[in-house]
Amino acid sequence: MAISTKAIKNRIKSVNNTKKITKAMEMVAASKMRRAVEKSIASREYAKRALELLSHISKDNLLQHPLLKPGKGDKTMLVIVASDKGLCGGFNVNVFKELRHYINSHDEEIHAVCVGKYAERFAKKSNLNVLGSFIDMPDDLSPEDIRGIARLVIDEYLKGEYRRVRVVYTNFVSAMSNEVDIRGLLPVTEAHITRSIADTGGTKDKEDVSPEVTRLYQFEPSDEAVLDLVVPILTEVQIYQSLLESRASEYSSRMVAMKSASENADEMVEDLTLSFNKARQASITQEILEISSGAQGL
Amino acid sequence: MKIKFKIITLERVVYQDEVDAVTIPTTDGEITVLARHTPLVAILKSGRIMVKKDGAQLLLSVSSGFVEIRQDSEVVILADTAERAEEIDIERADEARRRVEEMLKEKDKFDDLTFARMQAQLEKELARIHVGKKYRKLR
Structure with missing residues (x-):
């Protein structure tokens, strides 16, 4: 009997150690989440304004820019945003569920640009053609870090093989709920943008979208110069915003997952303590029984 | 009539207010925007933005980006970076300038992109x- 109490004691110890780790991870994720959320909220204003500008521009039919027109090809490029690390609950699983659904329901050749190790793994497993994979993006994401992704996406799109580019990411709604979203990135069309503006931040109030503009814009120095600068930057901003939202969601799901892991550990320790006490009591009773029966035998 | 004026960067809303006039550096030269300006989209250049409000003047520094002037006297500047004059740390800016200048001297070492970025x-x-200096003088 003594062995069993010892084994239980060891288990309690190891569960407690695991709990310490999950607790620490929960706290780290919580603080990282706070920062990521702050950041994504801070850039929402810019993103919203930029999208409005883009939608005003794209309403003008006279303007010609390769990024405003659907591509000549018939393939679709997907930018898949997932995490680099695991232990974040259903975060990646949800992204991939949505993706699989998309792939099955669309009969088209899909090429992928992956952000995050898990995205890369998924793309390889489902035999998608991977154009590029960006892993280990810095924790403190800056617009500079996105530039590479945006450049790749835009360059590939301009080559004309693709009809459109969409991005798969997780929209941060609140700490408890995120939703996976697939939205259009290129070509820049008004429908995409109105949706993006409304969705930015998960709050679906459409009234924030600025009213119709009737008069068209003048461009300085020239239409082409402005569009050449504005459209790629705005595409970059959209990618940046998607990554920030995904980040915030990743940390929040990690926090929630680690919280429930810690709670489970608590429960387990309770159960184990109970069985430990039972085993201890049983062994004491046994001993007393042995002694008293020995005494009787004398 | 006032202009609704806003400067936004990816990190924050740097400034927003109702003002009388704004002077903005664009690639085609400085423009001053008053109320009821025609809708315009222009490319921003690094430089200073001067805001006039009720006779008072306010300075800001911006780097690249673009400016959108809307029909209803609304001016939105989307900048890569922007700072109000009082936030600028001249010593640090000066040091940064010297560092970049130093690096630019060895320009053969860089590709075009890095060079352009450093120039910016x-x-x-x-x-x-x-x-920053202008602001100190004004004070």
Whole structure:
């Protein structure tokens, strides 16, 4: 009997150690989440304004820019945003569920640009053609870090093989709920943008979208110069915003997952303590029984 | 009539207010926007933005980006970076400028892209120093 109490004691110890780790991870994720959320909220204003500008521009039919027109090809490029690390609950699983659904329901050749190790793994497993994979993006994401992704996406799109580019990411709604979203990135069309503006931040109030503009814009120095600068930057901003939202969601799901892991550990320790006490009591009773029966035998 | 004026960067809303006039550096030269300006989209250049409000003047430094003037006297500036004059740390800007200048001397070592980026950085620091000094003088 003594062995069993010892084994239980060891288990309690190891569960407690695991709990310490999950607790620490929960706290780290919580603080990282706070920062990521702050950041994504801070850039929402810019993103919203930029999208409005883009939608005003794209309403003008006279303007010609390769990024405003659907591509000549018939393939679709997907930018898949997932995490680099695991232990974040259903975060990646949800992204991939949505993706699989998309792939099955669309009969088209899909090429992928992956952000995050898990995205890369998924793309390889489902035999998608991977154009590029960006892993280990810095924790403190800056617009500079996105530039590479945006450049790749835009360059590939301009080559004309693709009809459109969409991005798969997780929209941060609140700490408890995120939703996976697939939205259009290129070509820049008004429908995409109105949706993006409304969705930015998960709050679906459409009234924030600025009213119709009737008069068209003048461009300085020239239409082409402005569009050449504005459209790629705005595409970059959209990618940046998607990554920030995904980040915030990743940390929040990690926090929630680690919280429930810690709670489970608590429960387990309770159960184990109970069985430990039972085993201890049983062994004491046994001993007393042995002694008293020995005494009787004398 | 006032202009609804807003400067936004990816990190924050730097400034927003109802103002009388704004002077903005664009690639085609400085423009001053008053109320009821025609809708316009222009490319921003590193430099200073001067805001006039009820006779008072306010300075800001910006680096690249663009400006959108809407029909209803609304001016939105989307900048890569922007700072109000009082926030600028001249010493640090000066040091950054010197560092970039130092690096630019060995320009053979860089590819075009890095070079262009550094040049832009230098312009940005110069604009910051300029605005910061101006502000100190005004005070």
